[in-house]
Amino acid sequence: xxxxxxxTPGALTMEKVTDYKDASSYxxxxxxxxxxxxxxxxxxxxxxxxxxxxxxxxxxxPGRYALEDLLKLSAQEERIYRLRCxxxxxxxxxxxxxxxxxxxxxxxxxxxxxxxxxxxxxxPKTMPGVRSRVLDWPYxxxxxxxxxxxxxxxxxxxxxxxxxxxxxxxxxxLVVPWKYGFxxxxxxxxIRFTDKQPQTAWNKAAASEYGFYSNVNPAVDxxxxxxxxxxxxxxxxxxxxxxxxxxxxxxEAQVGQLYAGMDLKKFF
Amino acid sequence: MAIVVPTQRWAAAVNALCLHPWSxxxxxxxxxxxxxxxxxxxxxxxxxxxPAQALVxxxxxxxxxxLCLVLALTPLRVGLxxxxxxxxxxxxxxxxxxxxxLHLLCYSWLDMGxxxxxxxxxxxxxxFILVGFAAFxxxxxxxxxxxxxxxxxxxxxxxxxxxxxxxAVAGLALLHFFWMRAGKNDVAEVWVYTAxxxxxxxxxxxxxxxxxxxxxxxL
Numbered sequence: 001x002x003x004x005x006x007x008t009p010g011a012l013t014m015e016k017v018t019d020y021k022d023a024s025s026y027x028x029x030x031x032x033x034x035x036x037x038x039x040x041x042x043x044x045x046x047x048x049x050x051x052x053x054x055x056x057x058x059x060x061x062p063g064r065y066a067l068e069d070l071l072k073l074s075a076q077e078e079r080i081y082r083l084r085c086x087x088x089x090x091x092x093x094x095x096x097x098x099x100x101x102x103x104x105x106x107x108x109x110x111x112x113x114x115x116x117x118x119x120x121x122x123x124p125k126t127m128p129g130v131r132s133r134v135l136d137w138p139y140x141x142x143x144x145x146x147x148x149x150x151x152x153x154x155x156x157x158x159x160x161x162x163x164x165x166x167x168x169x170x171x172x173x174l175v176v177p178w179k180y181g182f183x184x185x186x187x188x189x190x191i192r193f194t195d196k197q198p199q200t201a202w203n204k205a206a207a208s209e210y211g212f213y214s215n216v217n218p219a220v221d222x223x224x225x226x227x228x229x230x231x232x233x234x235x236x237x238x239x240x241x242x243x244x245x246x247x248x249x250x251x252e253a254q255v256g257q258l259y260a261g262m263d264l265k266k267f268f
Numbered sequence: 269m270a271i272v273v274p275t276q277r278w279a280a281a282v283n284a285l286c287l288h289p290w291s292x293x294x295x296x297x298x299x300x301x302x303x304x305x306x307x308x309x310x311x312x313x314x315x316x317x318x319p320a321q322a323l324v325x326x327x328x329x330x331x332x333x334x335l336c337l338v339l340a341l342t343p344l345r346v347g348l349x350x351x352x353x354x355x356x357x358x359x360x361x362x363x364x365x366x367x368x369x370l371h372l373l374c375y376s377w378l379d380m381g382x383x384x385x386x387x388x389x390x391x392x393x394x395x396f397i398l399v400g401f402a403a404f405x406x407x408x409x410x411x412x413x414x415x416x417x418x419x420x421x422x423x424x425x426x427x428x429x430x431x432x433x434x435x436a437v438a439g440l441a442l443l444h445f446f447w448m449r450a451g452k453n454d455v456a457e458v459w460v461y462t463a464x465x466x467x468x469x470x471x472x473x474x475x476x477x478x479x480x481x482x483x484x485x486x487l
Contacts, residue, residue, distance in 0.1 A: 021317075022317035025316065025317060026316060026317030026318060034452065034454045036316065036317070036318070037316070089318055089321075132456075133453075134452070134453045134454055135453065205453050206451050206453070209451045221393075222451075223394075223451070224394055224395075224396055224447070224448070224451055225394065226386075226390065231318065231320060231321075233317045233318060234317065238310060238319050238320055238323075238378065239377075239378070241381050242381065
């Protein structure tokens with residue numbers, strides 16, 4: 001997948017990129033099972049072509065958009081983002097894609113649209129995890145419209161210079177680098193514009209543990225573990241000290257103004 | 269009656285095997301095997317992308333497995349008429365303590381970097397860690413009172429009372445595991461251990477009830 005270096009502020013961290021082997025073998029993608037190794041093992045059977053994304057709700061141009069058209073909608077950029085999982089580990093991943101805002105502008109949301117909902121494929125035939133009742137399928141995630149319009153919010157089609165491996169959410173996924181990883185929906189089949197805050201999958205499963213915003217925040221602990229530190233995958237072996245987690249995963253300069261005046265402990 | 273004779277003969281043969289002087293060293297080696305495999309995997313970088321977490325989880329899993337094994341001894345001993353199995357009880361019990369200690373060590377070292385202040389704050393703050401730690405404290409009491417000399421000093425009755433705490437350890441360990449998985453709604457494996465330990469504890473309850481019905485005055 002050909003791409004240019006991104007010029008978006010904050011889009012190219014200089015930190016050491018995680019090994020492709022780790023990034024493509026240690027995944028949370030519960031549609032394929034809850035073990036970290038399950039997605040790499042079971043996702044290969046997922047057909048990702050042809051693929052369509054349905055755009056619906058409060059927009060002027062709803063409809064089905066083919067993957068080929070989405071790929072060409074805007075120039076593919078390389079962006080190197082930190083990825084912080086809510087479980088307390090992190091990676092650094094070079095993604096390929098473009099700002100989601102390019103797609104949003106094209107479909108022209110109505111003035112009444114306040115939120116965007118992202119729906120992941122839920123096919124029990126090709127996704128063994130969907131047969132279990134770990135979550136209420138399909139997997140739904142959501143953003144406030146201004147969060148979705150932020151230039152760092154990425155619609156990704158590839159990583160490490162290649163198209164996305166299936167376990168990482170092929171053929172297209174969201175990457176919201178200042179939020180915990182689960183906010184970035186994978187293998188997206190539907191994008192819906194609404195005026196109400198979406199009911200997201202993890203929030204429905206455990207509202208006290210996973211809030212709608214889920215911004216990375218070292219000062220707001222998960223009820224069952226601290227979020228103050230994180231383990232960078234592949235960094236300095238088994239006995240390496242964990243590193244300190246940064247507010248908004250280190251993207252405070254870029255995204256802090258989105259949450260000006262908000263109580264981040266209440267809206268976690 | 270034709271069935272009983274070979275069964276008894278089989279039981280006698282197995283019993284003799286369990287009494288063999290090499291049976292204990294063999295069991296000892298088998299119980300150390302999981303640790304050897306984990307250390308080997310850690311040295312050769314075979315624990316996946318997050319080796320620290322793999323070690324914390326595996327040592328916890330092996331604690332639960334050893335607990336299932338030690339609690340299975342009495343039902344097996346009585347059900348299959350293998351009195352020699354009693355010889356293994358103390359060693360298997362100490363292996364529960366051993367893997368629990370490794371589990372706590374991995375958490376304190378790999379997860380918390382031996383920051384004692386952080387650990388002290390972490391334990392009361394998070395119920396699932398508090399529950400796990402409580403189970404470990406009980407296990408310490410059982411391990412400390414495991415030498416024959418201590419058993420004699422305490423007297424059989426008091427010692428047995430104290431060691432019934434292993435049932436509380438089983439309950440706390442299951443709660444610890446359940447709480448850890450509950451937030452991610454991923455509790456299938458927890459139910460497997462709950463079923464096994466539930467059966468082993470239920471068997472004891474049924475036996476105790478029968479015993480009391482026969483000898484009500486023994487209370």
